[in-house]
Amino acid sequence: MGSYMDFLALYGVGGAHPGGILLTKELMYREEITEDMAILDIGCGTAQTAVFLKEMFECRVAGLEIHPIMIQKAKKRVLAAGADIELIKGSAERMPFRDGEFDLITSESVLAFVDRKKVLSEVMRTLKPGGLLLAVEMTAEIELEDDDRNDLSGFYGVRDILNEDEWRRCAVESGFKTVEIEKPDFPLLSPEPVIEFDLSEEIPEEIHEMLDRHEEYLKKYKDLLGVRIIKCQK
Template sequence: MSSYLDFLALYGIGGAHPGGILLTKELMFREEITEEMSVLDIGCGTCQTAVFMKEMFGSRVVGIENHPIMLKKAENRIGAAGVDVELIEASAEEIPFGEAEFDLITSESVLSFVNRSAVFSEVERVLKPGGLFIAVEMTAERDLSLEDRKELVDFYGVGELFTEKDWEKCVKTAGFVEVTIEKPDFPLLSPEPVIEFDLSDEIPEEIHEMLDRHEEYVDKYKELLGVRIIKCKK
């Protein structure tokens, strides 16, 4: 049975997270990123963010991803862009690097689909002292009913839907002390975030149906689901 992540992979969606690549660019331009820095993008998907970071800042950029279709499309993007982005097949829960390896770590709509506690612990481990972790994540604006929660968890395949307080607790449990959580002001962004598609040659009908359901849920739960920018400094 196909999953929501299979849908994203087969459609080759770049910037699937809320706010898309426009939000990513706004967040990155707020930071002082230099070519001397090492950057890790967790769950890099088709490498849209990783390639942007390399082209814009010239830093060492590493992307990790474990979905085979996403990996192939990421390879194609890197090749087409002609940039040196390190692409590694790996799990977010087991980052294949030593301690204090990266100055900046990014994650966009990934934490909801994995073991959050394990990932935060790994991020804390591979982040340099003074380094920064920035995550963009789907967030419940308030506690959901059991029916709504089940419908969303079953469709998106997430473990559970966190509120802002849940995210804060999870981050601090991992050992981060300096934490800020921001609700983005989307009116400052384009009302139609730029989304890229890199469609696979063969897409099952059930995947096309998932797109319709996703759009249905986005409208149905627009008042209940939001997004938060989570920033953790080590």
């Protein structure tokens, strides 16, 4: 049976994270990004964010993605855009980059799907002193019942669903000097703006069925889950 990540990859979903590319643009415009900076997008998917960053700020941009279909579609997007972006197939839990290589690291709906302690340790290692992590993550608004937690984890493949205090504690324990968490003024599980698709030629029926199940979850859990913007400085 395919996973939620297979669904995103085969559908070639761009901007699947809460808020989509519109939120990404808002967050990046807030920062003082210059041409001499280096940015890494972990779990870059189809490289929608990476291409935007390169075209808008003309700085060094790298994308890291582990799913083989996603990385293929990312390369297709980068080629079509004519963008000079480093796309690397690899795990965020063991990143193939030097210590202190990046000024800014972005993580859009990644930390919930991985060993977050390992990834945050790698983020700390590869960020320059004073560098920033900008993460957008699914967050529990209330204490979830075990059945709901298991249901969500089983379908989406997330390791766990943290609340705001747990996200803050996780970032602080990883060694970041400052941690700011913001709740955007839209719900997590709502129709997300400006979603793009790059459909694979052959998509199994079970993957198509996952789209219907996802729509069901949008309605079922709209009051239980939210999103947080997590900004951490090394």
